[in-house]
Amino acid sequence: MNRLALLALLVPLLALAAPVDDLLQQYRAQGAKDFSVAAGEKFWEAPHPDPAGGEPRKCALCHTTDLRVTGKHAVTGKAIKPLSPAVNPERLSDAAKIEKWLERNCKWTLGRSCTPQEKGDVLVMIRSK
Amino acid sequence: MVRVWDVPTRVFHWALALAFAGEWFTRDAPQLQLHEFLGYAIGALVVFRLAWGVWGTRWARFTSFPLSPGAAWRYVGALLRGRAGRHVGHNPAGSIAIYALLLLAALQVVTGLVALGAEQRLGPLAGLPSLAAGSLAHDAHRVLAWSMLGVVCIHVAGVVVGSLLERENLVGSMLTGCKHAPADASVAARRGVGVALIVLLVLSAAAWFGLRAGDARAQRASAALALPRDARWQAECSGCHLAYHPSLLPARSWQRLFAGQHEHFGEDLDLAPAARQALETYARANAADRFASPVAWSIAHSVAPASAPERITGTPYWRERHERVDPAAFKRTHASDCGACHRDAESGAFSALAIRVADARPVTTVHRP
Numbered sequence: 495m496n497r498l499a500l501l502a503l504l505v506p507l508l509a510l511a512a513p514v515d516d517l518l519q520q521y522r523a524q525g526a527k528d529f530s531v532a533a534g535e536k537f538w539e540a541p542h543p544d545p546a547g548g549e550p551r552k553c554a555l556c557h558t559t560d561l562r563v564t565g566k567h568a569v570t571g572k573a574i575k576p577l578s579p580a581v582n583p584e585r586l587s588d589a590a591k592i593e594k595w596l597e598r599n600c601k602w603t604l605g606r607s608c609t610p611q612e613k614g615d616v617l618v619m620i621r622s623k
Numbered sequence: 624m625v626r627v628w629d630v631p632t633r634v635f636h637w638a639l640a641l642a643f644a645g646e647w648f649t650r651d652a653p654q655l656q657l658h659e660f661l662g663y664a665i666g667a668l669v670v671f672r673l674a675w676g677v678w679g680t681r682w683a684r685f686t687s688f689p690l691s692p693g694a695a696w697r698y699v700g701a702l703l704r705g706r707a708g709r710h711v712g713h714n715p716a717g718s719i720a721i722y723a724l725l726l727l728a729a730l731q732v733v734t735g736l737v738a739l740g741a742e743q744r745l746g747p748l749a750g751l752p753s754l755a756a757g758s759l760a761h762d763a764h765r766v767l768a769w770s771m772l773g774v775v776c777i778h779v780a781g782v783v784v785g786s787l788l789e790r791e792n793l794v795g796s797m798l799t800g801c802k803h804a805p806a807d808a809s810v811a812a813r814r815g816v817g818v819a820l821i822v823l824l825v826l827s828a829a830a831w832f833g834l835r836a837g838d839a840r841a842q843r844a845s846a847a848l849a850l851p852r853d854a855r856w857q858a859e860c861s862g863c864h865l866a867y868h869p870s871l872l873p874a875r876s877w878q879r880l881f882a883g884q885h886e887h888f889g890e891d892l893d894l895a896p897a898a899r900q901a902l903e904t905y906a907r908a909n910a911a912d913r914f915a916s917p918v919a920w921s922i923a924h925s926v927a928p929a930s931a932p933e934r935i936t937g938t939p940y941w942r943e944r945h946e947r948v949d950p951a952a953f954k955r956t957h958a959s960d961c962g963a964c965h966r967d968a969e970s971g972a973f974s975a976l977a978i979r980v981a982d983a984r985p986v987t988t989v990h991r992p
Binding site for chain 2: 546567569570571572594595597598601602
């Protein structure tokens with residue numbers, strides 16, 4: 495009985511903490527290995543040539559290297575709220591939103607979708623900031 | 624020297640001259656509040672002058688300078704032959720300028736109020752005239768302003784020529800009130816009644832305006848439009864840029880933008896079919912060609928029927944309206960960030976009263992010894 499009550503308490507708690515863990519699980523199921531903050535940081539700064547001939551593209555171009563500060567959209571100049579969940583609790587709270595922006599921003603930055611490994615590395619890196 | 628012009632007539636003359644100059648230099652968006660206030664003041668001055676033309680002193684009355692183009696023509700001919708002689712009050716050519724300026728000033732007040740009522744939904748005619756009438760009135764307002772400037776130039780030239788040929792300082796007489804004339808032409812200064820009347824009328828114009836002054840007024844102008852909003856549109860578009868209101872582009876532009884969603888200014892929007900459907904339906908139902916706001920009306924009418932611009936900055940109306948904006952202001956911000964200058968950009972209203980040109984943000988340099 496006691497164990498059941500504990501479980502009932504834990505389920506919603508797990509659901510709350512879940513989005514990133516769920517995604518990481520999916521990425522592993524798709525063939526990704528262990529994720530690391532260091533690999534995420536490296537990926538974050540890796541430059542990719544701009545097909546239009548402008549400044550090389552990388553995650554940090556818009557989001558900056560410090561995830562705790564406000565970024566700036568490279569094309570429109572719009573302010574981008576900090577990615578760090580510690581500063582901006584809204585971040586990493588919605589799995590659909592995370593997937594949408596990873597897909598869109600990978601396509602713009604790298605010219606292709608990211609691999610499950612790349613996505614996982616970036617997510618654990620963002621979560622650690 | 625004998626006093627011909629009473630004090631109220633002179634105060635009226637110079638107040639109108641100053642107000643007209645003020646109107647000229649406040650015709651662009653950031654000063655429109657002052658422009659509107661001066662318009663009320665001019666309306667009050669015209670009302671005063673009409674009253675003073677009936678109840679004022681001898682030379683200020685309309686009966687002393689009847690409108691007569693024939694007489695004016697004969698006067699100019701005589702003047703150029705050097706045989707015109709002095710006039711105690713207004714000469715026949717000068718009276719034409721006075722009637723023309725009073726008429727033009729009155730028309731400017733009327734066209735200004737119609738444009739304000741239609742395009743900003745403000746002022747005594749707020750929301751009454753149609754957008755088409757407002758646009759027509761606005762065009763007329765511009766043409767009449769130049770006409771008025773033309774009449775002012777002719778009037779000033781006439782005063783200079785007349786002063787030289789009549790050997791009478793006409794500018795000075797409008798300041799001191801005195802001219803060379805027989806003693807029985809003298810009028811009382813009549814300070815009290817007339818000046819009080821001018822002050823009262825101009826103050827009521829100021830009060831009329833003041834009741835609606837300030838930021839609250841600009842907000843009301845924008846809110847008066849009450850453009851439709853959509854939460855999904857807001858959320859989807861504002862990820863990368865201001866969620867431009869659909870009323871800023873014609874429906875065919877939105878159709879084109881959604882058809883090209885995988886190449887949206889270099890980004891792949893990759894919208895799910897249902898989301899795309901909902902967004903496109905909302906955009907097309909509220910596009911510029913629905914004329915939900917004066918700006919929508921103007922944009923829709925500026926875009927050629929065969930073209931479907933993908934950028935708001937690509938519409939002829941946008942270009943025309945931003946031609947005279949200081950290029951430095953665009954360097955301080957992005958042309959895509961409408962909100963940098965238009966405080967009501969989010970709502971899509973784009974009231975002329977809600978404009979504040981982007982602040983200069985100078986780069987601060989630290990001097991170290």
